[in-house]
Amino acid sequence: MSTVEERLLPSAEPVRLIDEHGAAHDHAQYQxxxxETLVDGYAQLVKGRRLNDQASALVRQGRLAVYPSSHGQEACQVAATMVLGDQDWLFPTYRDTVAIVSRGVDPIETLTLLRGDWHSGYDPYERKVAPQSTPLATQLLHAVGVAHAARLKGEDTVVMALVGDGGTSEGDFHEALNFAAVWHAPVVFFIQNNEYAISVPLAKQTAAPSLAHKGIGYGVPGERADGNDLAGLLAVLGAAVGRARAGEGPQLIEAHTYRVQAHxxxxxxxxxxxDAEVAPWLERDPIxxxxxxxxxxxxxxxxxxxxxxxAADQTAEYLRVGLMEDVHPDPAELFQHLYSTPTPQLREQAAFLADELAREEA
Amino acid sequence: MTHVKLSMAQALNQALRDAMRADDTVLMFGEDVGALGGVFRVTDGLTAEFGEARCFDTPLAESGIVGTAIGMAMNGMRPVVEMQFDAFGYPAFEQVVSHVAKMRNRTRGRVSLPMVIRMPYAGGIGGVEHHCDSSESYYAHTPGLTVVAPATVADAYWLLRRAIEFPDPVVFMEPKKLYWAKDEIDLGVAEPGIGQAVVRREGADATLIAYGPTVPVALEAAEAAAAEGRQLQVVDLRSIVPFDDETVCAAVRRTGRAVVVAEASGFASVSSEIVARVTERCFHSLAAPIRRVTGFDIPYPPPHLERHQLPSVDRILDAVDDLQWEDS
Structure with a gap:
């Protein structure tokens, strides 16, 4: 018999099934x-790393405006999508490009935001991936809404909602966990704790024993895993998705990882x-x-x-070729998507810009 | 027989009820909207008729209410949410500005959000602080939102029905001092749609432009002016965004004089936008600069002082008198 509190509290230590030397360890709860899953995961990690590093290189070449890399966090990125089914949703942040691509979204479409030709480049409904969110933690509430609507419709959908350690300080993190718990919504909140919110270390972000402990205040079970151990992450996230799907309500998972590169x-x-702080983390590399x-x-x-x-080289090549192409977004599009039917004022402004452009060309 | 005598609150309730009967995906949620029926009783009886899954109380958190409504709209629902009072809507501001307003644009039209944010707003009911704000300018300033404010019982019904059917998000401002105003309306005859202003009273001498809670005040002022021999036309905007330039400008061109009447503080407001737009378009038809009667640029006053903040018949008539009449 365990108390309610014990059932909600995370493991005493982050779950780790393969240590940094590559040795497997038994765990009382997770297998x-x-x-074949691990071999497939390995290939995805290699591909994700290549995507991260290629995208960073393309920033230096001026082909992307900016790239928040998940270099070193690829195990979290890959595990978050490997545990989902086609009917499930993913809600990513700006640092989760690799997760989006792992979900099957076209890499060039995914990088539209960071290239700067539009805000979101892919169709969220195609692979059930929400637009990347740059405002922190706001997407968690959308995730709860999607999950709740799915339940009302009787759909077998679990929503994987990604957030960083900094995002857990936002009010929307609190509101999302609380709403999900009260509504019993099938959401897995997955915190990638990479120790930094731009320059601010975790110690200045929270006084909680761990971010997974935050679940107890909402009645949401928390669990934590070594964020650089793909095997441990797959076990922990897979179990959380299973519980959410089985009707056990929202789950909170924290992955302990590290942002080895700059923001x-x-x-x-x-x-x-x-640099001395970074060095040991390079040894804990997930690949x-x-x-x-x-x-x-x-x-x-x-x-x-x-x-x-x-295979990873092919992805990199696809990126290089695709992003070397100059894009010329149509300025007329600036007015087209705000409303299903543009307002008279937007039609006027669109005509003004079209006229201005015509005169520039003449 | 579709003629019914209803208060504005009852007309809104009827609109919600009819919308929920017509479409299973319409959901109503917020704070105290379930068993209590809302602090203004706008959702009275909806949980009883449609069940907890369709009309329900949420945790007390406005960002959560709007944020989860976004997700529900993304996933096939048509949520209607209530911000209990105007000023209680501010915690949801980021969700409204960064997501409700922008989702369609940022996804190149792939994700529409058919949702309504209902908001009791403005003063005149003796409410204490944070319960009487006129916050429409914040929303009207945000591209991607549609902002409407009914001033009549019939519009309360029809604009809310239209808002719920609308493919894009609508901020629905309910003038709370008009909640108890009654009128006999014909539910079988639809009022004009979103984006259309209407002339509530014809008059050749000057145009009063109002919306929401100031429309009845403007009509009262027009009545008083008529007794003094001056015929005032009254335009009810109904829809702040989209703004009906055509109707408003045609009205002002007919009279050559205009006063904008709004309860919100005047600085950088919907009323200042109206003056700018009409001046840009109708300058050569104007016999005098357009005047405004608005709230002062102060926080909404405590109940015992609120009458000084509200546009009054006298202030409107004084503003009309200032419109450079040749005979004065």
Whole structure:
């Protein structure tokens, strides 16, 4: 018999099934995912890393306006989507490009926002991926609304709602967990705690024992996992999705990871942290440890490693070619999407701009 | 027989009821809208008729109410939410401005949000602070929102029906001092749609432009002016966004003189926008600068002082007198 509080509290330590040296460990509650899942996950990690680094390079070449990289957090990105079914929804933030692409959205469409030709470039309904949210934690409430509507319609839908450690300080984080709990909505709130909100470290963000502990105040069970261990994340997130789908209401999962790079290319991390702090996290890299485990278990050899690298190269090539193309968004579109039927005032303004452009060309 | 005598609150209730009967995806939620029926009783009886799944109380958090309504609208519902009072809508401001207003645009038209934010607004009921704000300018200033304010019982019914059917989000401002105003209306005859202003009273000498709570005051002023031999035309905007330039400008061109009457503070407001628009379009038809009768640029006063803030018949008539009449 456990108390209500015990059922809501996260594990004493973040769940870790494969350690940073690639050694697997038994866990009382969670089991190592099947070998083929881990091999598939490995390929997705490699692809995600390549996407991150290629996108960062394209910023330096002036092909993207900005790129908030999830380099080092790819296990969180990949696990968040691997545990979802086609009928489920993903609500990503601006740092979750890899998760969106892992969900099957076209990478060029995904990077529309960061290239700067429109705000959101993909159809949210096609793969059930909401637009990337730059206002923090606001998307969590939308996620609760989608989940609640799905329940009203009797649909078997779970919503994966992503947020960062900084986002947990926002009021909407609180409101979303509270609404989801009261409504018993099938939402998995997944916090990627990468220790930094731009320059502000976690210690200045919260006094909670962990971010997963925050669930108890809402009656939402919390759990935490090593955010660089794909196996542990798949086990913990998979179980959370299963509970939400089974009608057990919202779940709160915290992944302990680290933002090894700056906030974006426009940020200078040397102003607020030492390289010495970063170094140990490079050793905890999610790809390195899964590679070591799979190699040791005889599940990954040079051929498979090369195949994963080659697939990742194809994604990078696709990005390079796609983003090298100059885009010329149509200025007329500025007025087209605000309302189903444009107001008379917007029609006037559209005509004004069209006339101005015609005179520029003449 | 579709003629009924209703208060504005009852007409809004009837509109919600009919919309929920017509469309299963219409949901009504907010604070105290369930068993209590709303603090102004606008949702009275809806939970009893449609059940807890269709009309329900939420946790007390306005950002949560609007934010979750966005998600529901994304997923096939037509949510109608109530902000209990104008000033209680401010916690939801980020959701309204950054998401409700922008979702369609940021997704290139792929995600529409058919949702209504109902908001009892403005003063004149002796309410204490934070219960009497005229907050329409914040919403009207935000591209992507549609903002309407009924001034008659018939419009309360029809504008709300239209707002719920509308494919895009509507901020529905309910003048709370008119909640108890009664009128006999014909539910079988539809009023004009969103985006259309109407002339409530004809008059050749000057035009009063009003919306929401100031329309009855403007009509009263026109009645008083008629007794003194001056014929005032009264235009009821009904829809702040989209703004009906055509009707408003045609009206002002007919009289050559205009006074805008609004309860909100005048600085950087809907009333200042109206003056600017009409002046830009009708300058050569104007015999005098357009005057405004608005609230002062002060926080809404305590009940014992509120009458000084509200546009009155006398202030309107004084403003009309100032319109450079040749015979005076």
């Amino acid at each position: 190592l995912p099947p070998a 974006t290319n426009a940020d200078d991390a040397s102003r607020y942290r030492d 390195k440890r899964l590679d070591a485990y799979l190699t040791g278990a005889g599940l990954l050899d040079d051929d498979k490693r090369a195949a994963a690298a080659s």
